[in-house]
Amino acid sequence: MSFDIMLHTPTFILAMPLLFAFLTILVSKFSKKFGEMTFLLGLLLTGFFVFLMSYRIFTDGGWIYTFGAEEVTTRNFFRITFIADGFAALATITIAITAIAAGIYSFGYLEKEMSSDKFYTLFLLTLGGVNGMVLTGDLFNLFVWFEVTSVASCALVAYENYRGRSVEAALKYMVLSTVGGLVVLFSIGLLYGQYGVLNYALLSGSISRTFLDKLALALLLVIFAMKASSVPMHMWAPDAYGEAPGPATPFIAITSLGSLFVLFRLLFGVFGVGIDTAAIGAILVILGVLSMFVGVTMALVQNDLKRLIAYLSVSQMGYMMMAVGVGLATLNTVEYQNFGELAMKGGLFHMINDGVYKALLFLSAVAVIHKTDLRSLNDLGGLAHKMPYTTMFFLVGALSIAGIPPMSGFSSKLLIYQSVYLYNPILAVIALVVSIITFAIMGKVFFNAFLGPDQGLTDGEVSNVMLSGMAILTAVVILFTLFPNLVVSEIVTPAIEALTGGVLP
Amino acid sequence: MIDIVLEGIWSPIVFILVILITTLVAYILYEMGNPSYKRTKHKGEPFISGNRPPKDIRKIHVPGDNLFWGFTEALKNYFEPLVEGHTGKLNDYMYWVVITLAVVLIYIYMAV
Amino acid sequence: MTLESILMTLPYITVVVLFSLGLFTVLFKKNLIKIIMGIALMQNGANLFLVSLAYRRGEYAPIFTSAESTDMVMPTAHALTLTSIVIGVATTALLLSFVIMIKRHYGSINTDDVRRCKE
Numbered sequence: 001m002s003f004d005i006m007l008h009t010p011t012f013i014l015a016m017p018l019l020f021a022f023l024t025i026l027v028s029k030f031s032k033k034f035g036e037m038t039f040l041l042g043l044l045l046t047g048f049f050v051f052l053m054s055y056r057i058f059t060d061g062g063w064i065y066t067f068g069a070e071e072v073t074t075r076n077f078f079r080i081t082f083i084a085d086g087f088a089a090l091a092t093i094t095i096a097i098t099a100i101a102a103g104i105y106s107f108g109y110l111e112k113e114m115s116s117d118k119f120y121t122l123f124l125l126t127l128g129g130v131n132g133m134v135l136t137g138d139l140f141n142l143f144v145w146f147e148v149t150s151v152a153s154c155a156l157v158a159y160e161n162y163r164g165r166s167v168e169a170a171l172k173y174m175v176l177s178t179v180g181g182l183v184v185l186f187s188i189g190l191l192y193g194q195y196g197v198l199n200y201a202l203l204s205g206s207i208s209r210t211f212l213d214k215l216a217l218a219l220l221l222v223i224f225a226m227k228a229s230s231v232p233m234h235m236w237a238p239d240a241y242g243e244a245p246g247p248a249t250p251f252i253a254i255t256s257l258g259s260l261f262v263l264f265r266l267l268f269g270v271f272g273v274g275i276d277t278a279a280i281g282a283i284l285v286i287l288g289v290l291s292m293f294v295g296v297t298m299a300l301v302q303n304d305l306k307r308l309i310a311y312l313s314v315s316q317m318g319y320m321m322m323a324v325g326v327g328l329a330t331l332n333t334v335e336y337q338n339f340g341e342l343a344m345k346g347g348l349f350h351m352i353n354d355g356v357y358k359a360l361l362f363l364s365a366v367a368v369i370h371k372t373d374l375r376s377l378n379d380l381g382g383l384a385h386k387m388p389y390t391t392m393f394f395l396v397g398a399l400s401i402a403g404i405p406p407m408s409g410f411s412s413k414l415l416i417y418q419s420v421y422l423y424n425p426i427l428a429v430i431a432l433v434v435s436i437i438t439f440a441i442m443g444k445v446f447f448n449a450f451l452g453p454d455q456g457l458t459d460g461e462v463s464n465v466m467l468s469g470m471a472i473l474t475a476v477v478i479l480f481t482l483f484p485n486l487v488v489s490e491i492v493t494p495a496i497e498a499l500t501g502g503v504l505p
Numbered sequence: 506m507i508d509i510v511l512e513g514i515w516s517p518i519v520f521i522l523v524i525l526i527t528t529l530v531a532y533i534l535y536e537m538g539n540p541s542y543k544r545t546k547h548k549g550e551p552f553i554s555g556n557r558p559p560k561d562i563r564k565i566h567v568p569g570d571n572l573f574w575g576f577t578e579a580l581k582n583y584f585e586p587l588v589e590g591h592t593g594k595l596n597d598y599m600y601w602v603v604i605t606l607a608v609v610l611i612y613i614y615m616a617v
Numbered sequence: 618m619t620l621e622s623i624l625m626t627l628p629y630i631t632v633v634v635l636f637s638l639g640l641f642t643v644l645f646k647k648n649l650i651k652i653i654m655g656i657a658l659m660q661n662g663a664n665l666f667l668v669s670l671a672y673r674r675g676e677y678a679p680i681f682t683s684a685e686s687t688d689m690v691m692p693t694a695h696a697l698t699l700t701s702i703v704i705g706v707a708t709t710a711l712l713l714s715f716v717i718m719i720k721r722h723y724g725s726i727n728t729d730d731v732r733r734c735k736e
Contacts, residue, residue: 048594049556060653069569140693140696140697140700143697143700143701144700144704147704147707147708150708151704151707151708151711154711155711158715158718163719163722164718164719164722164723164733165526165733165734167715167718167719167722168719168722168723168731168732168733168734169734170715171595171649171712171715171716171719171731172598172734173594173600174708174711174712175595175598175643175652175653175656175712176598176599177601178656179599179640179643179656179659179707179714180602181704181708182656182659182660182663185663185667185697185701186636186663186666188697189663189666189667189670189694192667192670192693192694192697193670196691209617209730214613214614214617215610217613217617218606218609218610218613219606220605221609222602222605222609225605226602226605232601232604232605233598233602233605235591235597235598235599235601236598238591239593239734242734243734275617276617279612279613279617280617281617283609283612287595296585297584297587298587298588298591300573300576300577300584301584301588302736303570303576325539336702361573377568377569377570377571378568378569378570379568380560380569381563381566382566405517405520406517406520406521406524411515411517414515440573444569444572444573447567447572448566448567448568448569448572452565452566453562453565453566454562455562455566456707482517482518483515484515577724588736591735591736592732592735593731593732593733593735593736594728594732595649595652595728595731596643596644596645596646596647596728598659599643600644601646603640603644
């Protein structure tokens with residue numbers, strides 16, 4: 001049998017970050033330059049395998065990648081599965097784009113840092129963990145990758161441990177994640193005790209409306225919503241995003257997005273088959289509306305640049321939860337054909353959009369903080385004179401997050417508005433109001449930080465390496481802006497088919 | 506049930522073309538303006554209700570706290586509990602998780 | 618209710634007690650070290666739960682013996698428990714190291730004082 005590299009890509013997507021994480025720290029002992037090269041090679045290889053996997057998924061359809069037994073027999077469940085379908089492709093593409101851009105950016109940011117090798121190692125470990133979470137096909141693996149992500153990303157938040165605030169934020173994030181992980185473990189135990197299987201596909205066939213199944217559903221839903229920074233469990237998010245080291249900030253946000261991907265996979269693939277989805281969808285819609293509204297109003301009163309964007313990120317998470325919640329609530333009904341599918345398209349398109357433009361916003365805000373050493377909007381001003389490129393990149397991200405036509409954020413929000421309106425008009429009104437407040441906030445930030453007379457806060461533009469990291473993200477945002485139909489038909493539609501069609505056995 | 510059929514077209518390329526054409530038209534109109542207009546010596550200085558701009562350049566810029574001050578002041582009753590609700594205490598973060606868990610559990614047992 | 622069935626439920630009762638004690642500690646204790654102790658209690662509760670689930674009467678532990686393979690229990694839950702113990706050690710170590718650094722920066726490990734990230 002010939003070795004089909006395309007078939008084995010899911011393994012490589014997980015193996016490359018983990019292998020290069022430890023290679024990087026080893027090589028860095030001899031030469032910092034080679035250590036950086038190793039880190040970059042790891043990122044690019046991961047991106048390359050993500051590309052290969054997605055290519056095969058989009059051309060030939062998804063497949064299940066198994067370790068151990070090929071087939072399921074009565075007493076033989078020794079198989080570890082990875083699901084490589086359209087949904088996994090959407091998730092890994094989002095993660096890979098952000099990771100590569102943030103990784104390249106970090107070379108410039110950590111230029112003078114002595115212990116940058118630890119940063120690279122933790123970054124790659126987080127990347128491996130998030131990829132594992134979205135690719136895995138059974139609950140056992142889900143728990144393991146959940147904890148890998150938690151430990152690595154919390155250590156990443158505390159990287160600048162000479163500042164007390166970052167350690168404090170990391171501790172809070174870690175306590176919530178650890179308790180969350182234990183609750184996940186408990187609900188895995190509940191499901192395993194009843195059915196004796198942990199595989200998504202096998203579980204989805206057995207789950208019904210028993211007392212214990214509902215308990216497991218509620219526990220999993222709440223914990224993954226907590227990791228996805230949904231209000232009222234969002235409080236760790238502004239702390240952690242605000243205090244994380246610069247280039248890692250978008251990546252901490254991506255771990256939240258990864259948790260949201262997992263939540264959707266669990267709700268649609270595992271619980272959606274046996275349990276009535278209308279009520280679960282309503283929970284998602286309520287959590288989403290709360291996140292949208294509370295997130296954006298809290299952002300309005302913030303003065304710390306990174307914290308403000310962190311609250312906006314919480315608010316954007318709300319859009320996705322609301323849109324996919326509407327899709328879940330109308331699943332298997334006539335209304336799904338009318339507007340549910342459109343809502344799903346909007347929600348999932350918004351996920352990939354949001355992952356990219358939020359990373360761009362975070363990175364350009366970090367460039368400002370890196371250059372001026374100021375975080376408060378009261379002190380900043382007039383940066384557009386000395387930092388023209390950063391200003392342009394920030395403007396692209398700001399217009400996109402505010403949903404101003406013709407930016408990519410508008411394309412996905414338009415889909416959400418028109419579909420959600422048919423479910424309940426009030427939701428569309430709230431979504432529009434939140435979008436307007438977001439625009440006002442972005443106007444405030446842009447005016448405060450970049451416009452006005454030059455105050456001599458900075459001596460020039462950030463280094464070219466950092467600019468190129470932001471330029472990659474800007475290019476992707478503009479690509480999504482110009483060809484939204486292409487993205488929806490080529491990437492988002494297979495993801496929706498994979499999500500609603502049930503998990504492959 | 507509301508009976509609305511989703512129609513319409515969204516094409517960013519057309520939108521960008523429209524923006525470009527509008528900009529062009531605006532520029533042509535601007536060029537057709539009165540050529541006898543003379544720029545004054547105060548060109549480029551900020552206009553602060555006719556007052557002379559301050560010498561310290563930092564005082565020209567409005568700090569972040571002051572923007573939307575009226576908005577947050579008017580909705581004080583909404584914002585204050587929210588801002589104070591984010592206490593920063595680890596225990597409070599955990600309370601919120603447990604409370605949400607309890608609410609979701611009750612809802613799922615009643616509704617599903 | 619026979620004595621045996623009561624004995625069979627005893628592990629699950631212990632699980633509930635351990636888990637709720639841990640949750641209580643995390644929620645109501647202000648000392649960070651005590652919060653981490655609470656997390657450790659919850660970890661032990663979850664591990665005990667998995668081990669109790671894995672027990673099947675009349676079947677053998679999946680160790681290399683002469684027993685028929687159909688008489689052995691599925692070791693999935695045991696593997697999950699071992700993984701969870703290893704992960705628990707890692708998370709506890711990381712949490713405790715965070716507390717050490719917090720003590721250095723803040724001079725206190727009370728959650729009422731460790732709250733510079735707020736609003």
